[in-house]
Amino acid sequence: MTLKILGRANSFNVRKVLWLCDEIGLEWVREDWGRGFRATDDPEFLEVNPIGLVPAVIDDGEALRESNTIIRYLASKYGAEDIYPRELVARARVEQWMDWANYETSISLRGAFLGGKLGEAPWNNDWFIGQGRDDIIMQVGQIEAHLVQGGPYMTGGTFTLADIPIGLIVNRWFNLAFERPDTPAVAAYYETLSGRPAYLAHGRNGLP
Numbered sequence: 001m002t003l004k005i006l007g008r009a010n011s012f013n014v015r016k017v018l019w020l021c022d023e024i025g026l027e028w029v030r031e032d033w034g035r036g037f038r039a040t041d042d043p044e045f046l047e048v049n050p051i052g053l054v055p056a057v058i059d060d061g062e063a064l065r066e067s068n069t070i071i072r073y074l075a076s077k078y079g080a081e082d083i084y085p086r087e088l089v090a091r092a093r094v095e096q097w098m099d100w101a102n103y104e105t106s107i108s109l110r111g112a113f114l115g116g117k118l119g120e121a122p123w124n125n126d127w128f129i130g131q132g133r134d135d136i137i138m139q140v141g142q143i144e145a146h147l148v149q150g151g152p153y154m155t156g157g158t159f160t161l162a163d164i165p166i167g168l169i170v171n172r173w174f175n176l177a178f179e180r181p182d183t184p185a186v187a188a189y190y191e192t193l194s195g196r197p198a199y200l201a202h203g204r205n206g207l208p
């Protein structure tokens, strides 16, 4: 049965699912939910995801939520071991970047992006914006330092699930408009990812 994705296509976390699906060739349909579309506190949405955030998916009648969980689930279900290895150390090296992105950079991007770029309340106060900008500069610096040690992808020579959240952060980084240090290794990584059609469709697609 075709995978159903609930969430607006301009959402950072929905884009992870869309990118993964196209990367491994899964068929999907999508419904617009979230900011600017039907609200996620609508009972119809809450029945699928009681947490009230996008994305949610319905796969073979099973409702699932949390973007990283969804992409790990789909990669596992459809045997994409090249991008989500079974070997435990290799798997942990992928997941550590996914977890780091979902906690650390999500908070800083609330200030730097939602507050500083979109002017969205309650994130649009000067302290929070400033803190978010300082933090994302530090965190992209950590990605830069990591890529200088290795690359071209986050876990080495090949593309993995780790590159999905990090690729979306990097796209957002280059779409922010405040004074930032140069990050040449991150810029090279951005170009490397841009060789992937699914990244051009859902990551570097003109949306921040």
Ligand SMILES: N[C@@H](CCC(=O)N[C@@H](CS)C(=O)NCC(=O)O)C(=O)O
Residues within 6 Å of the ligand: 011, 012, 013, 014, 033, 034, 035, 040, 052, 053, 054, 055, 065, 066, 067, 068, 102
């Ligand atoms: N930890 C969740 C975060 C989900 C999240 O924050 N989604 C945002 C969009 S990226 C959302 O639902 N915002 C409210 C809205 O669009 O109405 C995940 O990774 O899926």
